[in-house]
Amino acid sequence: MLNKSCSLSRLGVAALALMASLLAWAIATPVQAQTEILIGGTIAQSGSLQGIVKPFGALGQAWVDDVNSRGGIYLSKLGRKLPVRMILYDDQSEPPTALKQYERLATVDKVHLFIGPFSSFVTNAAMQASIKHKIPFFMVEANDAVLFEENNNWRATGLAPAAWEYKRVAELYKRMGGASTFAVLSRDNLHERGAAQGFADEVKRQGFTVVYKEEAPKDIKDFSSIILAMKGKNPDVVLIEALPPPWNIGFLKQARELGLNPQDIVVGHTPIPVIKGMGESAENIVSSLYMFDGDTPDHLRFAKLCAAAGFEPWQYSESGIRYRAYRRIEDALERAGSLDADEIRIAMWTTGMTLFGEETMKHDHEGYGTDHPYPTQVKGGKHVSLWPLEKGAATHQYKMGKW
């Protein structure tokens, strides 16, 4: 009995000593000073998506330098400005790699905020790290409906649903007249399927007819049968929606070879490799950018950041979305006023701001924003804006089968 009470006392003393040491350690350890805002993400520097987004690492750094040249972002609850640091890894255009890198950003780099990768299918994987570690995630170039199916408050975006991607292109054809039948081909992948379906639905809503609609495999090389089937339907306008440039180039070269000559061809994503690969045949291809001509402060700042990153805004159609994401992140951090994850998350969800002097972005209840692209046309090897609609209708020229 005596022995037992002795050992209990010793246990009690040991527990007290442990608690005291823990308390002393806690007091002695200073609260980690918040000296910078750490934003982490991935961008494809290799793999099938690199041709569309490779310089966005440099664009991100240009934004960081621009923000830091003004002293950083003001966080009211800290009472001072903090500089921004962005850590970007290569996701190799692969969802599993992206998830691994976002895990690293959460556990090793301990970032305050995630900035999303390019594409819905890569984002779909990366977002899991945000949910797991409860880190706010700003989705940049990702808007497939799959991403919005779960009630996930940790993600926010400025983008409208993928189905809106060609809303303005369809409106342009309505405004111009002269075309009535459409063929729609998409790559069988997240986002591309949704965007193409949205275009088909929108042109029908505008009173046009969709005479051909198909999805083709991601790694298809020969489009001759598809082109032949399209020719049989004799569409006025052919739209193809695919992200990787080789997919688009393969289709266009074979369409030219097999005499597919619609009045107009819309290629959703027409970055430099497509324009260069098609040469003069790219002339008058209709496409889209998250940009239009203007001289608002956003237009000027965006052009400045692109120049610092080594490209012109039209050269990478998604660069406009990146810029919008940077602006929204600035806005959300300023309104959150701290680096508390929950406050940043709420600020991202409640954002409402004017960008490029035109629009106010607000989330709907599902989490979608309102950004969707503006129509362009390739002229002289460059994208020329077809927005607003009056200007677009006046500027646009039907391709009329001229390859």
Next chain:
Amino acid sequence: MDLAILVQLLINGILLGGVYAMAAVGLSLIFGVSGVLNLAHGEFLMLSGFFVYVVYDRLGLNPFLAVALVAPCFFVVGYLFEMGLIRPLALRKEHVRLASATLVTLGVALIVEDATSFASLGGSFEKSVDIFVPTLVLGTVFLPSLKLVIFAVVLALIAALFLFLKYTYIGLAVQAVTQNRRGAVLNGVNTFRINAIAFGIGTFMAAAAGGFEVIHSAVAPDIGLPLTLKYLSIIVMGGLGSFAGVALGGVIIGLGEALVGFYNPAWGQTVAYLLLVAILLVRPKGLLGK
């Protein structure tokens, strides 16, 4: 189906088969001689396409001339590839040698894919030569000239390979190694050298196909392995070691893709593998395999 459409689909399918056969013949030769499934075959095709683009873009050469310059260089690449990475495995037990060699080629394929992703030379690696060879139009039928050229080149290369194997000492040695490696050694054939030559010729064929790929479509770092898988299907379907079988396999898969793809593009791609399984069930050695 309209007769004109059917004729066009048949032409498309046959010409597509020619495009496939061009690289598949090289893969078949390598496998026939060395027993190694060269999973880096498609990467050499992709690399060649890239170099053809560079020669065309930087030196301003005609792209067909660029193919004629670049493709022979890949004979040396293939030769050295065998000497440096496959030959060191030669003295291992046969099954270990084949498995190790195939894994080495897979490793090389992945390394080349990753390395080219980063070696963008100031832009993306996705390249395409901007050239249009006018199409021959006969009534309602379109005959893409470039694919016709490829088809003719494939036939010419297969004929040249046939003559080389039948009438030259090295060609006869290649055949001897293919038929009985030990017997060839006992007759004084340097099998190491023959293996390297087979890799050289096979890689040259892949490089020629890569040159046409960048002219006809586009090349990107990730196109290699999927193409290699398709070529493997073709050579297994045609019969391992049979060049005529490879040509036939290519045409059958091309026709299958063209006809099925007209109605359903997704199944058009799958049909290659369905045909492979169906043919192997009926003829386990492939269409013209012995």
